[in-house]
Amino acid sequence: MPTIIMTKWPVKLDGSVRAKAMSFLQKLSADDTTAGLHVEPINNSVDPRVRTGRVDQFWRAVMFRLEGQGESHYVIHGVWPHDDAIAVASRVRLKVNPINGLPQIEETAVPVEVTPPPVPKQPVEPLLTRLGRTRAELVDRLGVPEDVADLALAAEDDDALLELAQRHNGWLGLLLVDLATPDSIDEIADRLQLQAPKQTGDDDEDLLQSLRRPAARAQFAFIEGQEELRRVIEADDFPAWRIFLHPEQRQYVEKPYGGPFRLSGGAGTGKTVVLVHRARALATQRKDARIVLTTFTTNLADSLRDNLALLDPIVTQSTAIGQPGVYVAGVDALAAAVIRSAGAAIANAVLRVLGDTRSAPTSRTSTTRWREILESSSGSLPPEIANETFLSTEYSLVVLPNRVTNETEYRRVRRPGRGVALDRAKRDAVWALIAAYRAQSRLDGTLDFAEAAAVAAAHLESTGGLADHVLVDEGQDLSPTHWQLLRALVAEGPDDLFIAEDSHQRIYGNRTVLGRYGIRIVGRSRRLTLNYRTTAQNLRYAMAILDGGAYVDLEDEAEGTGYRSARSGPEPIVEDAGSLVAELDAIARHARAWQEQETKPETIAVLVQDKFQRERVVTALNERGVAARAVDREVPGKGRVLVMTMHRAKGMEFSKVVLADVGFQSAAEKSRLGTLDDGERQDAELRARSLVYVAATRARDELAVVRRK
Incomplete structure (x- = not known):
């Protein structure tokens, strides 16, 4: 049976064509000699390995056939209309980069008439020149193709270089993004694990070896079985999230650790991606492993559960704590599960923590x-x-x-x-x-939530843990008793705790230091800096919100920024509204304009400060002819603009976002802040900044901000 190797296709397909493509690839992976597939070479193509296959009478797949390891392999380049597919197939080549050993798909350029750009009145020194980059470093050290290197060296600023990076999939696009940072050439090469090939041949075995390199897997994915192939084709944006991991992300998925490990990173840098993949990897390594995947809120826990099922439906998701498989729950639900499992024995733990008893410890x-x-x-x-x-x-x-x-x-x-x-x-x-x-x-x-976590921790300390591995998302929001619970849930040892956090997103709890609760990282801490969700323009706006705030991570160290984006887009629109009516009019205007540009309404979100404002915005939008619905605990539906609190939006993403109420404080909130001491007030202000930062980074493509005076 042939092996299918997927790439990020240059052309996005609609639902009907995607279903036909799935059927074609399923048949191809079962038997490439099946009648009707018409897998054929192209006369006079630049690469003799190239093949086309019939998806239907109008659409054809373009792919490369490799022989090695006792079977055929098909690298699927994409699906095009018939004539376009023949043209693409005639001029594409799959080769091994002789400098860095990575696979690359080259396309012979089609001659076009180019209009010279206007000469700027005051020439600007290119960005990479200002950073001290040279053509020799790009071409001879990193393996950037010469034509791409020349374009990169001519880019005047971050946005121009990022626009170039977006035109190149996989390792080349990632490398171009990294070139805009202050990192050295060696640091960039190490991050992508670039190294020269042992031999510079371009035979099939060389290509297959190249395709399995860590950085190659950011662009090429070996598909294991018909079920995985079906999920890849049927899903929309999730395949990129699920399969094409950055080499740095993949390292944190697969690497064993001698104790607790902390992975930090800004919004959209892929911390949750790493966690879900790591949960799957641990479950695959040991079928009897008891794995707990937890986070602060129920909504985020539901999202983790759904993403794990989408990543791999075969992974067992256990329904009770202490069972083999992956148990996914919010941290407070986790405490409740421990208390329920303890039965009458929980009374001893209640006594140790509170000095008295509780008749209904499962009630809050x-x-x-x-x-x-x-x-x-x-x-x-x-x-x-x-x-x-x-x-x-x-x-x-x-x-x-x-x-x-x-x-x-x-x-x-x-x-x-x-x-x-x-x-x-x-x-x-x-x-x-x-x-x-x-x-x-x-x-x-009753017990309150913090008491319940403390009681559950005390019980586990006396009886022993119920997990072999614990993975934590949004760790910055957890309280001390939550950390005591998680520490007690798993015995100290290899791969016991894996913690993802971003102190800039702390919008719930107070600042916490892990070392005070028996969780000692001891140098096992790394940071992700490349944002995959938010455009560079939106990210700049979001990061500016944090300027002037003193943020400290879970190890009591100053939290850095330095985040960069892999995507580019329009600048955020920021406008002031002098009244509530003007604010509501502005929100409706942005939502309506985006829908007129054929943006699906359910990919547009309006994010507000509280539930009272949420209901007011929903009413105002519907009155203004913009169909909208409020979102609370339920899964967002389709066909209407979504309106939710900024807290509810955490962990989600949308194509277009309107931020409302930015900079506005009610009289009640001002009064509450006035009763706090300086330390509490400063912490509350940090959380307020973080909330707007979280909300701004929910936007993938476009962001509008309405500030009410």
Whole structure:
């Protein structure tokens, strides 16, 4: 049976043609001599390996046939209308790059009349010249084709070089993007794992060996079986996400680690891609492995579950914690699963953490409980202490992780990183409120989310873990008791914890340091910097939002930026609205204009600050003739513009995005911030910046920002 090797096709097919292409490739992979396929060479082609095959009377596939390893291999270049396919097939060649050993598809240029560009009045020194790059480095060290190298060396700025990179698939496009960075030529070569071939032949065996190189797999994918072929053809954008991994990403998928590993990176750099692939790899290596894949919110957990199923439906997704397979759940659902599995034995863990009992540990405390306690208290604490934010944070960051159960222990406990100093009298007053909170929860028998994680961790510490590997997405949003739970869930050892995080996207919890909770990275930390989702123009806008903020990662180190994009597009549109009505008019205008450009409405999102504004925008859009729907927990539907909160949009992406409410603060929010101490207020402001950054990076192609004064 022939092996199919897929590439990123130059021409995108609609649904009906894609189905015919799938049928053709399935038959080809089963038996390339099947009647009706018409796999034929092309007379006078520049590459004798090239073949065409009949998809139907109008469409033909262009491919290269290689013989090696005891079977035929077909590298599928794409599908074109009949005459175009013959023309393409006659002038394409598959060869091994003699410098870096990677496969490349060359196409003999079709002569065209070129109009010389106008001479600029003030010539600009090209970007790569300013960076000290030379033609010899590009051609002789990296293997960039000479014509592409000349175009790259003539590019005046980042955008021009990025536009060139977008015209080249696979390793060449990635290499061109890297050339715009301050990285050395050697660093670029190492990242793509470039090395000269041992021999410079272009026979079939040389090509097959080249096609299996790590950087080649960013453009060429060996398809394993009919089911995988069906998924590749039927899916839309996901094949690029699923198969064509950057060599750096693939390294983090496959490499074993001697303990906890942390992978950081900005929005759209592929951290989640790596996690899902790594979950699959671990499950494939050991069928009895117990793998937990978790994240902060239920929506993101649902997305992880769907992506894993799309990546490989054969991978077992277990339905109960502790079973072989991949168990996917939000971290709070994970804590609940541990508590349920413990049964009556959970009472001992509750006692160790809280010093008292709970009759309904699987039920959750009302989110208004701290407010109720404050309203019923007659204490004289200052407002920067007697507020919900301070008390809930003190409880989750200090009391629960240290398993403080009484006033004496609270007087002695250390409070690293807490901005408000507490003398003995203030500590006693704070403890009185905490004791009241616990007493009220004891009456209804509930645990809050942070308590549940702490209790689940305490139980596992006494009974042993329930997983062999734990993979964590959006780690920056997890609380100390979440980390205690995850540390207890898996025994210390090789490949125990794999953590993906971006401190610039911390929009929920407070800053946390992993080392305080038994998770010691010890040099096992790397960073992704290439953004695959957001255009360079949108990324620049998003990164500017973070300017001036002091961000710290999970190892208590300053979080860097330096992110770059592999895509280019129009500049974001930023406009000011003097009133709510003007803001709603502007939102409707952008959504309507994009739909008039034939953008599907469900690929357009309007992102707002809260649910109240979400409902108002949905009503306003429908009144203005733009069909829209609100999105909360449910999966977004089709046929309408989507309106959701910026928090809900995390982990999602859209073709076009309108950001609303940017820069606006309600009177209630201003009042709340006014009650916080300086440290809490600064942290809240960082999270507000991060929220807009997260929202801006949801846009793949176009971004509009409406600021309300």
